[in-house]
Amino acid sequence: MHEVSIAQSLLQIAVDSCKKEGYKGIEIIKVKVGKASGIMPDALSFAFDAVKIGTIAEKATLTIDEIPVSGFCEGCKSSFTVEEAYVLSCPLCGNISIRVETGHELHVYEMDVF
Amino acid sequence: MKVKVVSHILEANDRIATENRKLFNESGVYVINLMSAPGAGKTSLIEKTIQELSGKLKIGVIEGDIAGSDDARRIANLRIPVVQINTGGACHLDANMISEVLDDLILNELDILIIENVGNLVCPAEFKVGENMKVMLLSIAEGDDKPLKYPLMFQESSALVLNKIDLLPYTNASIEKIKKNSLSLNPKLKIFEVSCRTGEGIGKWVKWLQSLVK
Numbered sequence: 073m074h075e076v077s078i079a080q081s082l083l084q085i086a087v088d089s090c091k092k093e094g095y096k097g098i099e100i101i102k103v104k105v106g107k108a109s110g111i112m113p114d115a116l117s118f119a120f121d122a123v124k125i126g127t128i129a130e131k132a133t134l135t136i137d138e139i140p141v142s143g144f145c146e147g148c149k150s151s152f153t154v155e156e157a158y159v160l161s162c163p164l165c166g167n168i169s170i171r172v173e174t175g176h177e178l179h180v181y182e183m184d185v186f
Numbered sequence: 187m188k189v190k191v192v193s194h195i196l197e198a199n200d201r202i203a204t205e206n207r208k209l210f211n212e213s214g215v216y217v218i219n220l221m222s223a224p225g226a227g228k229t230s231l232i233e234k235t236i237q238e239l240s241g242k243l244k245i246g247v248i249e250g251d252i253a254g255s256d257d258a259r260r261i262a263n264l265r266i267p268v269v270q271i272n273t274g275g276a277c278h279l280d281a282n283m284i285s286e287v288l289d290d291l292i293l294n295e296l297d298i299l300i301i302e303n304v305g306n307l308v309c310p311a312e313f314k315v316g317e318n319m320k321v322m323l324l325s326i327a328e329g330d331d332k333p334l335k336y337p338l339m340f341q342e343s344s345a346l347v348l349n350k351i352d353l354l355p356y357t358n359a360s361i362e363k364i365k366k367n368s369l370s371l372n373p374k375l376k377i378f379e380v381s382c383r384t385g386e387g388i389g390k391w392v393k394w395l396q397s398l399v400k
Contacts, residue, residue, distance in 0.1 A: 182190055185187055
């Protein structure tokens with residue numbers, strides 16, 4: 073259940089930046105969660121709904137963009153995207169000289185405030 | 187109204203981890219974050235390491251468990267400074283939990299601080315605590331499918347200690363498969379094969395630790 077710690081952290085980030093700018097409340101918080109980050113979106117939403125109570129984000133919804141693991145293969149010079157949470161070799165040519173470019177994201181990127 | 191914020195969710199934790207790390211560096215103590223599933227032998231590996239390094243390096247231990255203090259008692263029996271953290275349900279240690287107990291240890295007097303994380307193959311990999319390196323322990327009896335089932339743990343660690351190799355004849359686990367998949371996930375991973383029960387392989391592991399500290 074480390075999604076609770078993650079939910080608390082993202083709530084803190086949202087509430088702090090909202091207060092700093094002088095807004096009264098938050099309607100939507102948008103986060104990017106990479107598939108290789110180890111975070112389960114459903115568990116994160118569930119945890120968020122529990123920790124937001126009593127804060128200025130009480131009525132906020134959490135929008136989670138799940139980012140797949142993708143990268144570039146130095147062997148066949150192609151970009152690839154995989155379904156799994158990890159990639160061992162290029163899914164196109166099997167070469168292991170790959171650069172993973174996305175999939176480890178875990179950040180807040182936008183909010184709707186009032 | 188839309189507001190752009192670009193903020194890493196674990197930023198608060200990482201900030202405290204950086205402060206812990208600074209304190210560790212100033213005190214001249216090398217810090218290991220030891221992670222594994224429950225029952226893989228983390229406390230046994232720490233006991234063996236302490237015994238091997240007795241009189242050579244000064245070791246301190248932070249024990250992380252959801253509840254109880256059995257592990258801390260085992261370490262205290264070896265006359266080693268130890269602090270027990272009970273997370274009260276949390277499945278991992280975070281930087282703040284570590285920061286809060288650092289006053290209970292005299293860091294200047296230590297060469298190595300081993301932080302035994304909560305037994306769990308998932309969450310501990312995501313939270314930095316200020317360590318110099320993460321070490322993962324996997325016991326042979328857990329099966330050779332673990333690297334691909336819990337990739338993050340293997341990717342984040344600097345070393346992988348394979349414990350309970352004395353049980354190899356009694357399991358279907360292939361040590362070669364574990365090594366091959368672990369190295370595919372993390373080519374820089376340093377792998378050790380040990381048995382905390384028989385003591386096999388402990389010497390190599392301890393020698394490597396010594397080379398990092400001195």
